[in-house]
Amino acid sequence: MSFASSVKRIAVVGTGVIGSSWAAFYLARGFDVIAIDPAPNAEDALRRYVEREWPLLQQIGLSAGASRDRLAFTADLKQGLDGVDFVQENGPERPDFKARFFAQIDAYTPKTAILASSSSGLTMDVIQAECANPERCVIGHPFNPPHVIPLVEVVGGAKTSGQTIENAMQFYDAIGKKAIRLHKALPGHVANRLQAALYKEMLYLVQQGVLSVEDCDAAVSYGPGMRWGCMGQSLQWHLGGGTGGIHHFMEHLMDPLAGMMQALGTPDVDDALKRAIVDGVLKQAGDRPVAELADEENRVLIGLLALRKAHGLA
Ligand SMILES: NC(=O)c1ccc[n+]([C@@H]2O[C@H](COP(=O)([O-])OP(=O)(O)OC[C@H]3O[C@@H](n4cnc5c(N)ncnc54)[C@H](O)[C@@H]3O)[C@@H](O)[C@H]2O)c1
Numbered sequence: 001m002s003f004a005s006s007v008k009r010i011a012v013v014g015t016g017v018i019g020s021s022w023a024a025f026y027l028a029r030g031f032d033v034i035a036i037d038p039a040p041n042a043e044d045a046l047r048r049y050v051e052r053e054w055p056l057l058q059q060i061g062l063s064a065g066a067s068r069d070r071l072a073f074t075a076d077l078k079q080g081l082d083g084v085d086f087v088q089e090n091g092p093e094r095p096d097f098k099a100r101f102f103a104q105i106d107a108y109t110p111k112t113a114i115l116a117s118s119s120s121g122l123t124m125d126v127i128q129a130e131c132a133n134p135e136r137c138v139i140g141h142p143f144n145p146p147h148v149i150p151l152v153e154v155v156g157g158a159k160t161s162g163q164t165i166e167n168a169m170q171f172y173d174a175i176g177k178k179a180i181r182l183h184k185a186l187p188g189h190v191a192n193r194l195q196a197a198l199y200k201e202m203l204y205l206v207q208q209g210v211l212s213v214e215d216c217d218a219a220v221s222y223g224p225g226m227r228w229g230c231m232g233q234s235l236q237w238h239l240g241g242g243t244g245g246i247h248h249f250m251e252h253l254m255d256p257l258a259g260m261m262q263a264l265g266t267p268d269v270d271d272a273l274k275r276a277i278v279d280g281v282l283k284q285a286g287d288r289p290v291a292e293l294a295d296e297e298n299r300v301l302i303g304l305l306a307l308r309k310a311h312g313l314a
Pocket of ligand 1: 042
């Protein structure tokens, strides 16, 4: 039996922003989920979150056996990790805490389980440093919110085994995530770096008075952002090359593009720029609270996911 098909019970450790979303996702994929968090109101908050997001998950499509009743909760780490097949860790992002925390998780979890951390900012080398079984520890970094967005970045540390990485990739893919493997650990992994690269130029353009915050957002979401929801930038250039495809693009358009890269700017992220962004964002948001905007975005995203699937792009 493959590792992916052997997973029945998942521990979601830490049920804040990311852990709640992972818990809802794993329930929707038909797993038993044990959620673990010592915060006094954590169970209530998680159960309310799962209730609220369930209709959306139903629209995306539930796996056989999926049920909110399969969510269990405990504040006790040792008890929660007993008998689990996979751990998705989402605790606080402090290097000293995370390394000690992972060592504890490692000590309490059955040896056959994989321990995945959602950490955005720490490398697996740091996280696995104090573990007795570091070979089964891996980063499984989601893009927020993981119950809607498919991407998971998988990367190991120096002590992570190749088998663990392969098993984690297969597991995520088998349950409808889009796992990509990073062959080197980088601060911020990859998707957040790509986002930062784009945002650097957006800040520069706003600071230079080229356009407003609102129009800068529109330039992304009404333009290239619409295409990125369908295919990535390198494949887009194949289309941009017309009938000659990527060969034509490489011969005629890559050098001008490389020239434009040299002209990109570096913003000075000062208080005035931060204020301008805040003002521009609040103007766009109007009287819609954050939760309403998030619901709106999620509804559009599941429509996009359904369309991708219908066109064989899932
Ligand atoms: N927020 C994001 O957009 C995002 C995206 C991807 C990855 N991540 C990563 O996910 C992880 C969690 O981030 P978050 O934004 O959900 O943080 P958060 O502060 O919302 O949640 C952290 C949770 O951990 C719990 N916790 C604290 N001590 C614990 C313990 N001993 N055992 C179990 N739970 C404990 C807290 O009570 C809290 O509920 C971080 O590593 C972060 O880098 C966050």
